[in-house]
Amino acid sequence: MRIYHGELLHSASDLANFLDCEHLTALDLRALREPSAAPPRTADGDETALVQAHGLAHEERYLQHLRDTGHQVTDLKTAGGDLGQAVAATLEAMRRGDEVIYQAALRHGAFAGYADFLVRVPGRSCLGDWHYEIADTKLARSPKAKFLIQLCFYADLLEQAQGLPPARVHLYFGDGSERGFRTADYRAYFLALRRRYLAFIEQAGQATYPDPVSRCDLCHWREACETRRLADDHLSQVANITRLQTRRLQEAGVSTLAALAGLDVGAKVAGLHPETLARLRQQARLQRHKRDTGDDVYDILQGSRPAWAS
Ligand code: SF4
Structure with missing residues (x-):
């Protein structure tokens, strides 16, 4: 334009x-x-x-x-x-x-x-x-x-x-x-x-949010959007999360990586399979731990728990 x-x-x-x-x-x-x-x-x-x-x-x-x-x-x-x-x-x-x-x-x-x-x-x-x-x-x-x-x-x-x-x-x-x-x-x-x-x-001025899309890599606003998502601790920071999963979590009132990491083990989210929710929560916890401590933590997926989580 x-x-x-x-x-x-x-x-x-x-x-x-x-x-x-x-x-x-x-x-x-x-x-x-x-x-x-x-x-x-x-x-x-x-x-x-x-x-x-x-x-x-x-x-x-x-x-x-x-x-x-x-x-x-x-x-x-x-x-x-x-x-x-x-x-x-x-x-x-x-x-x-x-x-x-x-x-x-x-x-x-x-x-x-x-x-x-x-x-x-x-x-x-x-x-x-x-x-x-x-x-x-x-x-x-x-x-x-x-x-x-x-x-x-x-x-x-x-x-x-x-x-x-x-x-x-x-x-x-x-x-x-x-x-x-x-x-x-x-x-x-x-x-x-x-x-x-x-x-x-x-209706210029209506609220939009920089939810990541495939276009982002070549977009001239990419740094500004990434900065905003980081500042908001947006769920898109969770590795491998999809837009649909993000939306389901937001609808359930879970809007940040930290909130997802802090979910109770028994928590339920409508539209998300319990195993999917557990995997996303675990991923968020790993990332939060890295952010809080600087330490890399590895989680072997067949049910074993990371050392910090025990
Ligand atoms: S970087 Fe561009 S395409 Fe990606 S969310 Fe921002 S404005 Fe949209």
Whole structure:
């Protein structure tokens, strides 16, 4: 998301981020609206830079492949940094009927972004006897929900520009394979997510918590979130605990690692098998002991107890 001429604009990545983690959206929004109240960002590490470099190289390989196979490609990457100018250049290329448009800028209302490729296909639209479909390059070897959300996002903007929804969207994967998807199969899911996203933005300020998710390793808020979880002694510090187990414990009023470690042996938690609860409690005790004393304690799992617990 960004402020453009005083307006808050949302991108395809914003929706994908929201799908990964609502706390990420909340922090991004705070950083825009109240920069002084936002935590410090973590600078991109080597891993993030490597992923970005590979992604760009994959996109450029596909661009070269299109050119090598005789397609006429209009490259708008250099159309200028201003969004308004880039959108105007994209519309101009669409009206001319250019075969492939690279780095197409699209905008409708508060939504805007740059699609990797627009590919001309036959079929009447407000442009003429042609219209466009979206194609995107991804390093992954198989589709993910967030890829289709991003494609539907661009498909929606494209519909506004050409007066016709693209029937298909396309992904070009890191292993060189490509696959098309029927836009209509994913549109309802996309629209529901977008509604939820907009409602969330409207109610800015609602409480979110940095529950760890797979995205955290590459997130620009990761250090701030880790610091918060440590300060809160959050249950996610317990090794191998799942989100569902964390939720069950929280519902039972057990919200910290220390509280879990201090549970009575006979305590019960709704939705958690007694053996699972015993294992989690034991893990929390081991970690609390290490934290309190600095000593490493080892627990052999076949029922024997650590020396400190006897
Ligand atoms: S680090 Fe994880 S929990 Fe924090 S904002 Fe990013 S994805 Fe969400």
